[in-house]
Amino acid sequence: MSQIKRTEIAELGEFGLIDELTKGHNTKCKTTLRGVGDDAAVVAAGRDDAVVVSTDSLLEGIDFDLTYFPLKHLGYKAVVVGVSDVLAMNAMPEQVTISLGVSSKMSVEALKDLYEGIYFACDELGVDLVGGDTRASVTGLVINITAMGRAKRKAISYRSGAQFNDLICITGNLGASYMGLQLLEREKRVLSGIDNPEPQFKGYEYLLQRYLKPRARKDIIELLAEEKIVPTSMIDLSDGLASEVLQICKSSKCGARIYLDRIPIAKQTTALAEEMHIDPVVAALNGGEDYELMFTVPLAMQEQVMRLGVVDVVGHITRETTGAYLVTPDGSDIKLRAQGFKEE
């Protein structure tokens, strides 16, 4: 009997898996300016411009729970998830397509709610819904979003451009979305089986909003353009700070030092984290779904970046050999680790 080799996906982790599946394949089309390995692919559009394109899936039971995720919000969030990847290339979003797998249990009215959220986000972000298909699904709701955008080729920020001594900048605050999810999950557990459940969200509305209706930071891309700042590298914070820092380090062949006490965390995030005995820094590092932007700029631009008023400098880029570390207030270094395909 022949022995067929079987490797579990969890053994490789998500990064390792993509490397394993795509290694040894190079792009061949002249118009492909960047393939696999960034927030979005980049294709030529005219002599100086480029179109960026990114695709993401949201799967019921993995990415959302319809018992507490309103369909309008879900439609809105799907667009944000897609557009956020376009923004992370320093490009302006223009079009999205939505492909749905829908259980026949779902009514037309429910689908209309989903689309209302999709169109609301499109209008807010100035993008067009230009296509998609709706298919039957025997399982749960499946949402796929493809987002496209445009930029001058020389203004595109790749993950691979971070340089030694660059400052690492972050917009907004981190961990709030993760704590919003924890709150929703807690109330679902507590109220399970109760007829007229009245979940307790008081004081934590901000966290729910960050999870259920995150915003895409188009304002940051506009601000950077106004100030003529082109980040040396950029990524959106969808998988948590630790994972994204490691992505930048891997692509840019560099190390990084992140100062724990500079990570922006909202009051409500800290309050709920303490109530639930979760370390708020862990929520920021590994929680994910913040859809804020992380970017790097040369040290010389520190003042210019601070003048933006919407950015925190949380660390700096080091040599590749020194690795990626979180520096605690007492000066000890903790090696950054990514969350994989499965939480370990």
Added chain:
Amino acid sequence: MSQIKRTEIAELGEFGLIDELTKGHNTKCKTTLRGVGDDAAVVAAGRDDAVVVSTDSLLEGIDFDLTYFPLKHLGYKAVVVGVSDVLAMNAMPEQVTISLGVSSKMSVEALKDLYEGIYFACDELGVDLVGGDTRASVTGLVINITAMGRAKRKAISYRSGAQFNDLICITGNLGASYMGLQLLEREKRVLSGIDNPEPQFKGYEYLLQRYLKPRARKDIIELLAEEKIVPTSMIDLSDGLASEVLQICKSSKCGARIYLDRIPIAKQTTALAEEMHIDPVVAALNGGEDYELMFTVPLAMQEQVMRLGVVDVVGHITRETTGAYLVTPDGSDIKLRAQGFKEE
């Protein structure tokens, strides 16, 4: 008590559903040349060119059955499904992205098989795999493919361009993929519960190939370009001839007459259909997944089109008021009907 209205998706059908969800929304971006309603969306790329983009999902249990669909073939077919929509715009395919939802039951080796098929199709069609993500799924395998291509703006064939008296042309033959699927399903039923099943496919290998490894008709787009033929309208045959003729009629505000005895059907298709007591014409009209192209050209181009040697003229475009009909050899007219979201 308030009464919440509930409309079943099946009541509207797939066309009605998309209309219902997207009505009243116009595109706003200057770069959006065509939004919802064609095989692919069209966005500006330089002054004379355009990028077309299309997105499709393949869902386990709906679009494929892993008990008989080899993963390599499935990866190949996913690329073909995406690229076929690009070709249907008379555009040359250039890039694809693949987004996967994968059960943790699936091994890395199985995923590699899937990717082998994806890359094989990419190499054959000269397109680059430029992105995608791989996510956990609690349900079955979910494959989303986004395909991009490029064309001169004035060479793009929309569904909406068919004119009165245009000839309706079809590449290849129809219904073979559907009969391939029927054969696989029959053998699965017959051999269910048997330890070492030996399915009987002899004589019908062509049908299996058409279902499991359909080709995308890039050769046709190249041939049309060489012969300087720009179809007045074009669509790919993914949902069956009846449905696609109705799509062209709806978009072009016209009617059509299709001559039953001119519909190209392969010998093996007819043979198995007769064996299984299925009308081969029904397989051609409603079977789907042929991934051939249907296009219209002015009557004056009849000779030029016939010289291509790879096309059948199956009918012609009429006035909108006369409707869309199938004409039988005895001269009777049968009104064409589309298959909806659910078979009725």
